[in-house]
Amino acid sequence: MSAPAATHAYIALFVSRFQLMLQYRGAVLAGFATQCWWGAIKVMILAAFYGAPAAAASAPITLSQAITYSWVGQGLLTLLPWMADPDIATAVRTGAVSYDRLRPLDFYALWFARAAGWIAARVVPRALLMAAFACLLLPLLGLAAWAWQPPSAVMAALLFAVSVVLALLLSTAMVMLLNIGVAALLDAAGLNALAAPLVIIFSGSLLPLSLLPDWMQVALLLQPFAGLLDIPLRLYFGQLSGPLAFAGLGLQAFWITVLVLTGRYWLARVLRRLEMQGG
Amino acid sequence: MSMSGVRLLPKLIGASLRAQTQYPTSAIARTIGQFFGNGIEILAVWALFDRFGAVRGWEFGEVAVFYGFVHVMFAIADALSRGFDVLGTDLLRTGEFDRLLLRPRTLTLQLIGHEFRISRAGRLAQGLAVLFIGAQLVGLEWTAATIALALWAIAGGVALFFALLVLQGTLSFWTIQSLEVANVLTYGGVQAAQFPLSLYNDWLRGVLTFVIPLACVAYFPVVSILGHPDPLGSPAWFAPVAPVAGFVVLGLAFVAWRFGVRHYTSTGS
Numbered sequence: 001m002s003a004p005a006a007t008h009a010y011i012a013l014f015v016s017r018f019q020l021m022l023q024y025r026g027a028v029l030a031g032f033a034t035q036c037w038w039g040a041i042k043v044m045i046l047a048a049f050y051g052a053p054a055a056a057a058s059a060p061i062t063l064s065q066a067i068t069y070s071w072v073g074q075g076l077l078t079l080l081p082w083m084a085d086p087d088i089a090t091a092v093r094t095g096a097v098s099y100d101r102l103r104p105l106d107f108y109a110l111w112f113a114r115a116a117g118w119i120a121a122r123v124v125p126r127a128l129l130m131a132a133f134a135c136l137l138l139p140l141l142g143l144a145a146w147a148w149q150p151p152s153a154v155m156a157a158l159l160f161a162v163s164v165v166l167a168l169l170l171s172t173a174m175v176m177l178l179n180i181g182v183a184a185l186l187d188a189a190g191l192n193a194l195a196a197p198l199v200i201i202f203s204g205s206l207l208p209l210s211l212l213p214d215w216m217q218v219a220l221l222l223q224p225f226a227g228l229l230d231i232p233l234r235l236y237f238g239q240l241s242g243p244l245a246f247a248g249l250g251l252q253a254f255w256i257t258v259l260v261l262t263g264r265y266w267l268a269r270v271l272r273r274l275e276m277q278g279g
Numbered sequence: 280m281s282m283s284g285v286r287l288l289p290k291l292i293g294a295s296l297r298a299q300t301q302y303p304t305s306a307i308a309r310t311i312g313q314f315f316g317n318g319i320e321i322l323a324v325w326a327l328f329d330r331f332g333a334v335r336g337w338e339f340g341e342v343a344v345f346y347g348f349v350h351v352m353f354a355i356a357d358a359l360s361r362g363f364d365v366l367g368t369d370l371l372r373t374g375e376f377d378r379l380l381l382r383p384r385t386l387t388l389q390l391i392g393h394e395f396r397i398s399r400a401g402r403l404a405q406g407l408a409v410l411f412i413g414a415q416l417v418g419l420e421w422t423a424a425t426i427a428l429a430l431w432a433i434a435g436g437v438a439l440f441f442a443l444l445v446l447q448g449t450l451s452f453w454t455i456q457s458l459e460v461a462n463v464l465t466y467g468g469v470q471a472a473q474f475p476l477s478l479y480n481d482w483l484r485g486v487l488t489f490v491i492p493l494a495c496v497a498y499f500p501v502v503s504i505l506g507h508p509d510p511l512g513s514p515a516w517f518a519p520v521a522p523v524a525g526f527v528v529l530g531l532a533f534v535a536w537r538f539g540v541r542h543y544t545s546t547g548s
Contacts, residue, residue: 030462037467040483045327048334048478055331190305193312193398197319207323211330 009105010113017117022125032129035074039134042070043146060210064149065237069208071148072236073229075130078122079167080199080228081174082192085115088179089188097183097274107271108264111179116172123168152238159245163232166252170227173259174199180263184270204230210239224259227252287384291392299397306397313401321346321409324473337475340416341505347410348429349472349497352436353465354406358399359437360444362390367451377545386540390448417505425504428519432500435522439496440465442525442532449532449539464491472497477510484511495524 050056050063061069088111091097100110134148151157178195182188200206202225209220209230220226231248234240240248299306324346328339362370370376370393379389414421447461468491476484476498488494502509503518 034463034467037463038470041467041471041479044479044483045474048474049327049331051335052331052333059330185304187302187305187308190302190308190312193309193316197312197316200316201319201322206320207326212326213329 006105006109010109013110013113014117014120017114018121021118021121028122028125028129031078031126032133035077035126035130036133039071039074039130042074043067046070061208061237061239064145066208066211067146068149068237069204069233071130071134072233073205075127075134075148076123076164076167076229076232077205078126079119079164079171080203080205081119081171081178082196082199083175084178084182084188084192085111085118085175086188087114087118089182092183092274093186101271108176108260108267112172112176112260115175115179116168119171119175120168151236156236156238156241159235159240159249160232163227163235163249163252166249166256167228167232169256170224170252170259173256173263174224174228176263177259177266180267180270183267183274199225199228202226203228204233208233210234222251224255227255288388288392291389292395295392295395296397309396309398310401313398314405315401317350317402318405318409320473321405335478336510337478337507338417340413341507342474343409343413343416344419344505345475345497345501346473347406347408347413348432348501349436349469349493350402350406351410352433352496353440353469354399354403355433356437356440356444357402357465358396359391360441360448361396362393363444363448365394366390366448367454371451371543374545376543419505428500428504431519432496432504432522435500435525436493436496437525438529439491439493439525440468442529443468443491445529445532445536449535452539452543468493475502492521492524492528495521 046066047063050059050066056063059066088097091100101107103110131148135150138144138147151160174195178188178191181191185191202209202220202223204226205228209226210217212220221230231240231252235245235248321343324342325339328334328342334342357364366376370379379386382389413419419425443461443464447465450461468487471479471483471487472493476487476494479487484494487498499509499513499521500518502513503515
């Protein structure tokens with residue numbers, strides 16, 4: 001297959017999965033309700049800790065930024081690589097994966113396009129709902145102090161947008177490692193259970209990384225999970241600007257490259273000794 | 280019937296545990312995941328205290344005790360209630376529920392034994408670990424009275440979380456799927472009860488006391504165990520009475536459950 005035709009196939013895989021996942025509107029609303037509750041609790045806890053004036057003055061981000069961080073983090077929750085693609089786990093268990101092996105496409109890219117579509121379709125509606133709630137509705141209700149604040153500048157907004165797209169690719173590369181792990185171990189739940197704690201703390205989803213102790217900061221910024229949420233938000237607040245902004249994006253690109261190469265190498269090894277399940 | 284029920288439950292739980300140990304790597308990974316997945320959240324609590332110091336008169340050790348209690352409660356209730364949790368997706372949608380109804384054994388016991396998850400031991404262990412570390416940090420003296428109150432509060436908490444999962448199962452008689460939104464009450468409740476109630480705004484305090492009375496099992500008794508004066512001014516006699524709320528909600532949940540079972544018509548073909 002020629003290169004443009006193959007690219008077209010991957011885009012089609014992405015789009016079809018995206019459209020399929022958008023059908024699950026009930027799940028979106030349920031997830032949104034959960035995330036509003038979670039966000040509200042986080043915001044109240046942060047406000048309580050920021051209540052001590054001396055400590056609040058020396059904090060690396062302001063309360064308003066920490067609140068915005070929490071809402072954006074809730075809106076982008078499904079952007080994070082929580083679990084292996086459930087369809088792939090099923091395909092491996094039932095043996096349906098053999099059909100995918102027969103397609104005249106690059107196997108890694110095939111799964112990657114589908115997983116990216118799956119993640120994007122889950123995150124887009126939830127992020128829009130969260131923005132409508134925390135960015136528009138809360139100020140209208142007179143709760144502007146608890147709201148999701150706009151970015152620091154137009155440039156910051158643009159950098160944030162680019163960084164979120166990189167975060168999607170990074171997250172997909174991580175989901176691919178989980179998918180390959182599922183193919184190797186034939187078990188999704190155990191792997192997912194181990195991945196989730198790493199993701200939740202090191203992405204910043206649990207707590208903005210800059211609020212963690214100062215001596216950890218360099219290591220926290222360099223590790224791969226920071227590119228999922230923390231780097232996009234540092235760009236949003238203008239904490240990373242000028243050359244540093246490009247260093248942030250570069251770091252995301254670096255981890256995408258490393259994880260994709262690792263995934264391709266590992267997938268090739270796993271496929272060599274994959275036993276087909278099912279009859 | 281009741282004797283057979285008492286003997287039946289250990290058998291169902293035993294069968295469920297044996298099934299899970301057929302994939303030992305997976306069972307171990309899930310248990311470790313439950314330990315760290317929930318345990319890692321205490322790191323965020325610690326980081327906040329490390330940066331900001333005490334919060335409205337509460338110190339880290341005290342918050343760790345609140346955190347430990349609610350995780351112990353939820354771990355036990357969650358292990359017992361899987362059958363109600365997946366009722367819609369795994370049992371009603373597939374028609375499997377009809378088979379449970381046909382068996383001459385108590386429905387509730389069959390659902391409790393449906394899948395008793397070994398991995399919840401991970402959450403229980405981390406809850407206990409955080410509870411004891413917190414108690415050490417604040418120099419808590421365990422007496423017969425505080426131990427009795429702690430066990431009573433945990434019993435009330437297990438009853439309350441179990442009730443929430445029974446209600447979630449009851450709803451699925453109408454929706455024929457397991458509703459993710461019920462996680463707001465269960466996982467969201469755990470999230471909220473990790474911190475002392477006095478940190479929250481009035482509306483949330485009201486919800487957690489009068490609507491889903493988590494504060495009655497995980498705040499008022501724990502304040503008393505800690506010997507910390509309650510910033511909300513609850514009287515001393517209230518702490519040992521409050522956990523009753525968990526059993527009241529459990530009773531109401533089973534009334535709703537019986538109504539749901541009577542309403543049930545099979546989806547099977």
